[in-house]
Amino acid sequence: DGGITQSPKYLFRKEGQNVTLSCEQNLNHDAMYWYRQDPGQGLRLIYYSQIVNDFQKGDIAEGYSVSREKKESFPLTVTSAQKNPTAFYLCASARGGWANEQFFGPGTRLTVL
Amino acid sequence: QKEVEQDPGPLSVPEGAIVSLNCTYSNSAFQYFMWYRQYSRKGPELLMYTYSSGNKEDGRFTAQVDKSSKYISLFIRDSQPSDSATYLCAMSASETSYDKVIFGPGTSLSVIP
Numbered sequence: 329d330g331g332i333t334q335s336p337k338y339l340f341r342k343e344g345q346n347v348t349l350s351c352e353q354n355l356n357h358d359a360m361y362w363y364r365q366d367p368g369q370g371l372r373l374i375y376y377s378q379i380v381n382d383f384q385k386g387d388i389a390e391g392y393s394v395s396r397e398k399k400e401s402f403p404l405t406v407t408s409a410q411k412n413p414t415a416f417y418l419c420a421s422a423r424g425g426w427a428n429e430q431f432f433g434p435g436t437r438l439t440v441l
Numbered sequence: 442q443k444e445v446e447q448d449p450g451p452l453s454v455p456e457g458a459i460v461s462l463n464c465t466y467s468n469s470a471f472q473y474f475m476w477y478r479q480y481s482r483k484g485p486e487l488l489m490y491t492y493s494s495g496n497k498e499d500g501r502f503t504a505q506v507d508k509s510s511k512y513i514s515l516f517i518r519d520s521q522p523s524d525s526a527t528y529l530c531a532m533s534a535s536e537t538s539y540d541k542v543i544f545g546p547g548t549s550l551s552v553i554p
Contacts, residue, residue, distance in 0.1 A: 345507075368449060370529070370544035371485075378539055406526050419541055427539045428473050428531075432484030 331355065331366070332433035333433035334419050338437045341413070349404045349436045351419035357431070358424035364388060365416040365435075374417075377402055378424070406438065414440045444468055447530055447545035448484065456554050460517040464530035464545050467511065471543075475531040476508050476515045479547065484527055520552045 332353045341347045353360065359378050363371040373386030377396040386410055391410025402421075407411045416437050420430040447464045462476075472483055472493055477485035487503040491497045498505045503516040512531070516526055527547040532542060 334484075346534045361539070363544075370445060373462055376539050384539075420484075422539075425537050426541060427535070427537055428475055428533055429487055429490060430542070431448075432477075432486065434484050435482070437482075 332419060332421055332431055334417075334433035334436050336436060337371065337434065339436055343440055344408045346405055346407050347438065349406065349417055349419075349438070351402045351433060352400055353402075353419075353421045353431075353433075354400060354401070355423075355431060358399070359422040359427065360396065361420040361422075361430065362392070362394065362402070362404045363418045364422065365418055370419065371418065374404065386397055387407075391430050392425035407420055442469040442476055445530065445532060445543050445545040447548055449546055451549040451551060453551045453553060456520060456522060456552055458520050458552070460550060460552075461529050462515050462517075462530075462548050462550070464532075465511055465552075466513075466532060466543075468532075468534070468543075469508075469511065470534040471508075473533045473536060474504065474513050475542075476502075476504055477531060478550060479527045479529060480520070481510050481526070488528075500501040510537040522552050525551045534545050 331380035335350045361376045362374040375394040393405045420428045420431040459490040474487040478488045479485040494508045501518045505514040529547045
């Protein structure tokens with residue numbers, strides 16, 4: 329079955345530690361995204377990538393980093409520089425040229441202890 | 442003023458009721474309007490996608506856009522307990538601008554059997 333997978337589902341991190349969230353898709357989509365979802369707020373774009381080896385900052389990129397070495401994979405690293413990292417993180421993908429029709433993964437809940 | 446506003450609810454209705462979910466927006470450049478459904482602890486899934494003003498129907502769901510009032514609605518007829526979820530509106534000015542899809546905060550809906 330085609331889809332997007334994110335792992336882990338739940339992640340706990342101590343303050344000061346970097347952590348990497350995994351996102352993999354087998355939909356053959358060119359574009360991939362990372363969003364953060366907090367209660368009472370819309371999805372906020374962290375980073376996006378339209379093509380392999382290229383990515384752009386979204387609205388809230390500070391404290392995060394990404395890579396896009398393969399079409400299928402778009403991992404997100406939450407660094408210790410991110411001031412308030414506890415949130416629900418969503419990865420999405422879209423066909424090239426169809427940015428409005430995004431397919432989302434199941435999400436990763438990150439909690440900083 | 443936020444670009445996209447949505448009543449967070451929660452909205453609770455009896456099974457079989459007609460549900461109306463709404464979003465208002467401030468950017469007159471928006472032309473593409475989406476509704477996503479998000480079940481608890483899951484990623485959003487695209488439910489409806491419309492362009493410009495007018496209505497679009499898909500089974501029990503009808504999306505309505507009034508660009509003159511900057512107001513969009515999603516109607517659910519014969520609501521079912523399985524419709525219990527958070528509904529996110531989203532909009533953009535372009536089909537291809539990957540960083541310009543704006544999401545509302547979502548309305549939580551409960552359909553009571």
